[in-house]
Amino acid sequence: MQVERAPTRSEPIHVSLVAIPEAVISTLSGIFDVMNGPAMLPASGEEPRMRPFKVEIVGLQAGLLELASGVPVTAHRSVAEVGATDIIIVPSILLEAKGWQKGRHPELVGWCGAMHRRGALLCSACSGIFLLAETGLFDGLDATVHYGYATAFASAYPNVHIHPQRVLVVSGKREELISSGASMTWHDLVLYLIARHAGATVAQDVARFFALQWHQDGLAPYIVFEGRKDHGDLAIEAAQNWIATHFSVVNPVEEMIRRSGLTERTFKRRFPGATGLSPIAYVQRLRIEDGKRRLERTEASVDEISWQVGYEEPAFFRRLFKRVTGLSPGAYRRRFKIPDYARQNS
Incomplete structure (x- = not known):
């Protein structure tokens, strides 16, 4: 411009x-x-x-x-x-x-x-x-x-x-x-x-x-990620509700599919149609959102947060975080972390 x-x-x-x-x-x-x-x-x-x-x-x-x-x-x-x-x-x-x-x-x-x-x-x-x-x-x-x-x-x-x-x-x-x-x-x-x-x-x-x-x-x-739930697909909504608190598990997409009772092909077709995101992209957005809160509110290192949200490779977490938010984890923390003077009476 x-x-x-x-x-x-x-x-x-x-x-x-x-x-x-x-x-x-x-x-x-x-x-x-x-x-x-x-x-x-x-x-x-x-x-x-x-x-x-x-x-x-x-x-x-x-x-x-x-x-x-x-x-x-x-x-x-x-x-x-x-x-x-x-x-x-x-x-x-x-x-x-x-x-x-x-x-x-x-x-x-x-x-x-x-x-x-x-x-x-x-x-x-x-x-x-x-x-x-x-x-x-x-x-x-x-x-x-x-x-x-x-x-x-x-x-x-x-x-x-x-x-x-x-x-x-x-x-x-x-x-x-x-x-x-x-x-x-x-x-x-x-x-x-x-x-x-x-x-x-x-x-x-x-x-x-x-x-x-x-x-x-x-x-x-x-922008705070909130997955769409107004789609009316009850099986997909149940998967969303489960993954909301289990996104850090190993193989989260496979576990969602298993719990849904749907075939893999059907699940991977219906999930994007309902939410607008592929299952893995949806999981990634939940993990990044949790990472954002941890960067804002804790002193944990980026490597430790990467592990807490479900990634064993911190380098992958850093790349994904920047792709989603436009900022590196360190830059995000500097911008959004609650300053010390605001924490004194909390």
């Missing part, structure tokens, strides 16, 4: 940050502050602070709006008052237990589509893609969403190619459809927009000022 050179323009770039009742306050307020970050940077010498963006919170109506957490924000203007904008950002939204209800905000969806036709970038942070996907503009294109909502999103919008393991996805002929993944990857979205419109140096200065980091390793290290 290439970040464009910052354009030269005299007027600030107008950013419309969408507030809806389902929005999460932390994402909305964080985006608001960091998009204004260039104006907060300490001025050097006599040079005035850079103000490349004019950020407004917009909603169906102007004024106070209570968000998902019960905290109110003030929408500066209603979308009906915004006839043109350069960038629209929909922050994270909190999905109810019954999922996203399509058609809840038709006026906002229509406004986003109209602004896109006039040249605006459409950006989503995390689950904000649920609202933007209603425009139909992402159909047939790549996007990302919080991995916890990936199944729900795929069911609601099957025509969008979703990649929950990716941090940031830029799509569209004009690279005008931008989505960021789980939770705090809104940092990457905002830094990308600053780099694209104000320059990479300004983005780096903002990252330093707020102590933000790009999630350059992707989101695979954060």
Whole structure:
């Protein structure tokens, strides 16, 4: 993904940050502050602070709006008052237990589509893609969403190619459809927009000022593996339930087959059809997931953890771990281990 050179323009770039009742306050307020970050940077010498963006919170109506957490924000203007904008950002939204209800905000969806036709970038942070996907503009294109909502999103919008393991996805002929993944990857979205419109140096200065980091390793290290069990195949589900606590045994696939009462050929055909993974790949994911918890919570060596999860060859465990998570076991431990100061009172 290439970040464009910052354009030269005299007027600030107008950013419309969408507030809806389902929005999460932390994402909305964080985006608001960091998009204004260039104006907060300490001025050097006599040079005035850079103000490349004019950020407004917009909603169906102007004024106070209570968000998902019960905290109110003030929408500066209603979308009906915004006839043109350069960038629209929909922050994270909190999905109810019954999922996203399509058609809840038709006026906002229509406004986003109209602004896109006039040249605006459409950006989503995390689950904000649920609202933007209603425009139909992402159909047939790549996007990302919080991995916890990936199944729900795929069911609601099957025509969008979703990649929950990716941090940031830029799509569209004009690279005008931008989505960021789980939770705090809104940092990457905002830094990308600053780099694209104000320059990479300004983005780096903002990252330093707020102590933000790009999630350059992707989101695979954060994703917790949970095998699918909504397939309705009782024999395979029984095998999954057994292997969940016996993945470290010798010859785990053979043991699953024996216990299932199915022939080897039938088991190896039905298991991928039900879970989406081959039996050995499923076992590997369970072993790696257990290895991740041990790296986070214990002082055991990588060799010892390899043996505990079922691998006699630590070198194989290391290779597999990096292939699945994108990080070596040592790098994973450094990133996710509970720090000593947080352990003192535990």
